[in-house]
Amino acid sequence: MKGRPVTGRRAVHQAGKCGPPGRYFPYMPSSEPLLGGVPIWGLLCLLGLLGATIGRWSGALAPLFAQIPNLETSVTVGPAPGSRPERRPGPGNGVRPACCPRCNKSARLAKFAPLPTPLTCAHCGASFRAPPVLVWTMAGAFVVAGVACLLQDRLHDLPALLWFIMLAVPLTAIDIRVLRLPTPVIVRAYPGALFLLTTAILLTHRAETGEIAWGEAGRHGAQALVAMLCSVALYWLLWRINPRGIGYGDVRLSGLTGLYIGWAAGPIAVLPAAFVTFLVFIVSTVAVMLISGTRKRIFPLGPAILVVTLLLAMVTP
Numbered sequence: 001m002k003g004r005p006v007t008g009r010r011a012v013h014q015a016g017k018c019g020p021p022g023r024y025f026p027y028m029p030s031s032e033p034l035l036g037g038v039p040i041w042g043l044l045c046l047l048g049l050l051g052a053t054i055g056r057w058s059g060a061l062a063p064l065f066a067q068i069p070n071l072e073t074s075v076t077v078g079p080a081p082g083s084r085p086e087r088r089p090g091p092g093n094g095v096r097p098a099c100c101p102r103c104n105k106s107a108r109l110a111k112f113a114p115l116p117t118p119l120t121c122a123h124c125g126a127s128f129r130a131p132p133v134l135v136w137t138m139a140g141a142f143v144v145a146g147v148a149c150l151l152q153d154r155l156h157d158l159p160a161l162l163w164f165i166m167l168a169v170p171l172t173a174i175d176i177r178v179l180r181l182p183t184p185v186i187v188r189a190y191p192g193a194l195f196l197l198t199t200a201i202l203l204t205h206r207a208e209t210g211e212i213a214w215g216e217a218g219r220h221g222a223q224a225l226v227a228m229l230c231s232v233a234l235y236w237l238l239w240r241i242n243p244r245g246i247g248y249g250d251v252r253l254s255g256l257t258g259l260y261i262g263w264a265a266g267p268i269a270v271l272p273a274a275f276v277t278f279l280v281f282i283v284s285t286v287a288v289m290l291i292s293g294t295r296k297r298i299f300p301l302g303p304a305i306l307v308v309t310l311l312l313a314m315v316t317p
């Protein structure tokens with residue numbers, strides 16, 4: 001006597017395509033089509049390849065920014081008769097603008113993306129190459145973001161997360177290397193982030209019928225903007241209180257990270273996120289001091305802000 005016909009996922013497993021018969025592994029890569037006939041493993045491979053490609057491009061930003069002594073960029077004011085010359089930080093504030101590492105002449109960045117373009121120096125023809133560690137980190141981060149979005153069934157948020165990773169990886173490398181967050185790089189990330197987050201919000205609040213719930217979407221967008229303002233206000237205040245501990249680059253970056261935090265968890269999350277950021281900063285600083293045995297090094301805050309924001313945006317639906 002024949003039982004009820006087996007259909008759906010169970011039929012796939014019983015056909016021996018994924019795991020032993022009758023058992024169900026919800027997140028195991030399988031040959032089951034996911035999006036337009038693309039299986040999960042294929043999607044993750046594509047994300048890895050995309051990450052490596054973008055990593056080769058945006059990672060090339062890192063060698064373009066190098067530290068130069070403050071005196072070289074400082075401006076001598078005065079001197080008034082009988083007084084000592086006064087030195088103030090110059091426009092470079094210790095970091096030269098994006099420059100070719102070989103000929104030291106200026107390198108161009110894309111207008112609306114934190115990317116160098118072209119990838120060769122217009123003056124000496126040298127190629128701008130990304131350090132391999134940044135290429136691999138970018139590829140890995142793209143795959144992790146893809147897995148996080150798949151597990152939470154929020155693939156429409158993936159482009160906004162990838163945009164943030166594209167900025168975060170080279171910016172972390174630059175901040176660790178020269179202890180600065182270059183303004184041209186941060187500023188160029190804002191338009192893309194605003195566009196991709198708006199798209200993600202609209203897709204999130206699209207009803208099953210395909211209609212967009214404009215009221216809900218507007219509230220969600222307003223929450224992200226309020227969080228951005230709160231985050232900038234908080235870091236600006238901290239910068240005013242302790243300008244030696246927090247750089248103004250951190251304040252500029254806090255607007256973007258606040259936007260992502262507000263999008264993921266609302267303005268209420270800005271304060272706990274800042275608290276976790278400082279906790280991560282202190283723990284990582286102590287760990288590096290213990291491992292390297294040095295106490296005099298200055299550590300950047302930027303990487304902690306970027307990592308905490310990215311993790312929050314990835315795990316909070």
Ligand SMILES: [Zn+2]
Binds near residue numbers: 124
């Ligand atoms: Zn050059």
